[in-house]
């Protein structure tokens with residue numbers, strides 16, 4: 001666990017970067033620090049590995065005051081990943097990853113063997129090992145950065161906007177990789193980002209800071225979205241915080257009913273018999289598309305009829321995806337499939353809407369909105 005106890009940081013030029021911060025970052029969990037530019041996120045992060053020293057207060061890692069530990073030793077025991085990876089340009093990928101184990105006195109052979117293993121762990125092909133950083137894409141460089149931070153198997157990982165410089169698709173892939181890795185490794189991660197969606201996706205808890213280094217609220221994502229402490233946090237979370245909350249609820253919680261299906265080789269039934277929207281599937285039960293059985297443009301096998309696209313969802317998908325799909329689906333039905341892609345049933349738009357409302361109720365009521373204080377004439381005169 002990492003503990004900040006009444007930590008204050010004032011730089012020599014008089015800037016207060018962090019103001020009286022008391023915060024616990026649980027062991028094996030991801031704490032995300034968010035807030036507008038200059039609100040003290042990086043300074044907070046850097047006080048953990050003593051790249052910045054607090055002016056007052058105590059930072060403890062695993063119960064030990066960091067200022068009582070040798071700074072270089074402390075840094076080697078804490079992984080650090082920054083934006084654009086910060087790799088050594090004249091070292092190969094493998095040597096970049098092996099840097100800390102070598103500094104810790106591991107033999108070259110062992111350090112390189114471990115580095116090669118880590119390449120695979122972070123999803124890079126073995127042939128990346130001999131390349132230099134400039135020969136990799138931005139996303140690949142970030143993966144090397146993560147591998148390097150993990151090389152000495154540190155219990156704590158500090159990540160300062162690690163995915164800030166890559167495009168949204170690669171960014172999502174890197175987030176997925178981090179979530180997968182974290183499931184296996186359970187590191188104590190402190191992650192700085194500007195992106196609230198990234199915070200909601202990755203954080204076990206999210207700490208929201210305001211300019212001047214004030215911590216405004218720290219809570220698990222669902223609680224933060226349902227009950228922002230004040231207007232600042234609510235604004236920071238954005239107008240779509242209700243939808244973001246749905247992204248945290250899994251579709252598994254919502255019942256399904258049997259689907260009216262037709263195999264692709266079956267004939268289109270006469271109009272007016274059975275359900276209007278039939279789900280046409282392969283022989284193995286994978287959905288191919290929606291058939292408007294009442295329109296009946298076609299007499300032959302269902303698979304040859306004009307079908308409307310279907311995007312089937314798994315139990316692991318979110319209520320937000322279900323809501324989205326229920327709007328796009330012609331009959332308002334969301335097709336549900338197993339992990340192997342075989343149809344298990346459908347869920348109606350109405351049921352999804354009901355549960356979307358219930359998700360908000362379950363997360364608890366939002367605080368009442370307080371009207372801005374009206375300044376009275378006496379105060380205005382003061």
Ligand SMILES: Nc1ncnc2c1ncn2[C@@H]1O[C@H](COP(=O)(O)OP(=O)(O)OP(=O)(O)O)[C@@H](O)[C@H]1O
Nearest residue numbers: 011013015016017036037038039040041042043044
């Ligand atoms: N070495 C320094 N000397 C003086 N002021 C500093 C120093 N480092 C940071 N600051 C100031 O401290 C405040 C907090 O900076 P910090 O980098 O921690 O913010 P941040 O939230 O990480 O910002 P960003 O999101 O823009 O990276 C800012 O006003 C910054 O200008």
